[in-house]
Amino acid sequence: MEKIPVLKMGEILLVTIQVDMHDRLAMALQEDLTRMISDTEARGVLIDISSLEIVDSFIGRMLANIAAMSRVLDAETIVVGMQPAVAITLVELGLSLPGVRTALNVDAGMEVLRSSVYGQKGVYDGRIN
């Protein structure tokens, strides 16, 4: 079956969505990510959607679900690289992705995740990044 690959980098899971997803593929990604967070004890999830030409209500809901589920599993999700035309359309559609953290690109997103994942830890065990 078609699958969207998830890469593990330290305590962060990386996903780059590069295909036009049909709904079942989006659902599968949601389930894969949730399972992987729990299996790998990941603390952060970065989803790069810079190749996505649209985000409709279904994909928007998937992103919101992933963010909510990962939060429950003590991991932070950040969605990066949304194209400006997609952002304009999404808001007009009526979706503002409440609860989903975003960053302009992968670099900025990694920065946010690192400081929240490793920064928090630093408080407890003295390790800083």
Next chain:
Amino acid sequence: MTVVSTENVPVQTEPDVVAVRRRVREAASRLGFSLVDQTKVVTAASELARNTVIYGGGGSMQLETLNGPRTGLRLIFEDKGPGIADISMALRDGFTTGSGLGLGLGGAKRLVSEFDIFSQPGEGTRVTITRWK
């Protein structure tokens, strides 16, 4: 206003929804729509195609390119499903009889220039959207 070209696209399965997005994108880009307008009409088409599959039990999309005083793209989604009992309710944000967000119909309406819905309970639904360039 003249209809320059007409094309029929099946909307029966989930992968068909992806095919609809691709066809609408191609047509909008060929008509010279701006990137934002392309994105809006493709997103609206995606919402309506999903409705056709999920609630209508499958149907079709007719894609028309329009010329005349104005250039535009018209999409007609048709199914022979159970129909919509209360259209004004169905257009309301947050209303759904399924498992979605209830943004499909109302959201699609906001993304296009003209929106028309005709539904007969027990016979089917036809949604027509037009986006002018």
